[in-house]
Amino acid sequence: MLRIILNNKKAFWALLCLPALFILQPYASGDLIAMDMLHPTGEWSARFMIAAMALSPLLSLLGPRPTLIWLIQRRRALGVAAFAYAVLHLVFYVIDMGNVDDMLAEFFALGIWTGWVAMLLFVPLALTSNDISMRALKAGWKRLQRMVYPVALLVLVHWIFIHNNLVPALVHFIPFLLLVAARFFLPRRPIFKGA
Amino acid sequence: MRFLSSLLLAAVATIAFASVPASATGVIKCDAGPASGWKSQETLTNKLTKEGWTVRKAKVDGGCYEVYGTTPEGDRVEAYFHPVTLEKLYVGRRGEVLFRKKGY
Numbered sequence: 001m002l003r004i005i006l007n008n009k010k011a012f013w014a015l016l017c018l019p020a021l022f023i024l025q026p027y028a029s030g031d032l033i034a035m036d037m038l039h040p041t042g043e044w045s046a047r048f049m050i051a052a053m054a055l056s057p058l059l060s061l062l063g064p065r066p067t068l069i070w071l072i073q074r075r076r077a078l079g080v081a082a083f084a085y086a087v088l089h090l091v092f093y094v095i096d097m098g099n100v101d102d103m104l105a106e107f108f109a110l111g112i113w114t115g116w117v118a119m120l121l122f123v124p125l126a127l128t129s130n131d132i133s134m135r136a137l138k139a140g141w142k143r144l145q146r147m148v149y150p151v152a153l154l155v156l157v158h159w160i161f162i163h164n165n166l167v168p169a170l171v172h173f174i175p176f177l178l179l180v181a182a183r184f185f186l187p188r189r190p191i192f193k194g195a
Numbered sequence: 196m197r198f199l200s201s202l203l204l205a206a207v208a209t210i211a212f213a214s215v216p217a218s219a220t221g222v223i224k225c226d227a228g229p230a231s232g233w234k235s236q237e238t239l240t241n242k243l244t245k246e247g248w249t250v251r252k253a254k255v256d257g258g259c260y261e262v263y264g265t266t267p268e269g270d271r272v273e274a275y276f277h278p279v280t281l282e283k284l285y286v287g288r289r290g291e292v293l294f295r296k297k298g299y
């Protein structure tokens with residue numbers, strides 16, 4: 001029974017939707033306003049993005065462990081979830097700002113335009129996260145998806161400068177950076193074909 | 196060996212996560228004494244509204260009152276006020292400093 005649930009792709013999507021339910025509940029009940037929703041939506045978007053990026057360095061550190069393989073088979077879904085939470089984030093930003101003039105007035109703040117560019121680059125990544133695009137783009141698909149690294153860098157800058165606060169951004173990015181560093185300094189494990 | 200390193204790495208990451216205090220935004224700090232001596236938040240928001248501000252949200256941060264809203268000039272900002280004197284200490288927009296009182 002557990003195996004059936006674990007192998008069900010829809011069950012994984014449901015899992016990815018779970019944080020959204022908790023995030024949206026206090027907004028739906030009127031306890032929080034749109035402004036308050038930027039924090040949880042942005043943070044969850046960044047978390048899913050970092051999780052998706054952490055899988056390859058983890059694979060080369062740990063080798064093909066079953067849990068890792070299970071996650072890697074669902075990496076595309078993680079990326080799409082990151083995008084979906086970013087869309088929510090943007091929706092709440094627009095609701096909170098309420099008009100285009102105010103959005104334009106702050107566009108050139110370092111903490112804002114980096115968010116917009118990250119969002120823009122995110123779109124082709126999300127749009128091509130499906131079997132049809134993978135087949136159509138062939139080797140180009142991987143090259144395209146590598147754009148997640150500049151996106152991550154933009155998100156890091158966005159996160160630091162939106163509040164001029166290093167701490168929460170680094171708390172999320174340092175574990176990932178440690179993994180990447182470890183990948184360079186520790187010997188690689190052989191990776192099985194197809195993993 | 197590799198498993199141990201990964202374990203170590205996970206441990207370091209966990210400690211890094213756990214040791215970060217739930218930090219305030221902390222742009223500005225007010226040493227304004229006990230809250231019993233403060234003016235109320237409503238006093239501040241009423242004063243600001245009279246001056247032409249639109250206040251979207253107000254709370255305490257770093258011992259100051261922090262206000263999210265629109266200035267009389269029409270700028271969407273985040274501003275800090277002294278809880279005793281209600282003096283304006285800082286005005287910022289998404290991390291950009293628009294005004295900062297000397298000494299703060």
Ligand code: HEM
Pocket residue numbers: 035038039040041042043044045046049082086089090093112115116117118119122155158159162168
């Ligand atoms: C469409 C462009 C974007 C705009 C206009 C935007 C705007 C904002 C704003 C205004 C905040 C401050 C929230 C607050 O009041 O606390 C914020 C925070 C944040 N954003 Fe974005 N954002 C954008 C795109 C993104 C993307 C693509 C990501 C991630 C993948 C992201 C991740 C974050 C994170 C992690 C935070 C910090 C949350 C916090 O406040 O603690 N943003 N964003």
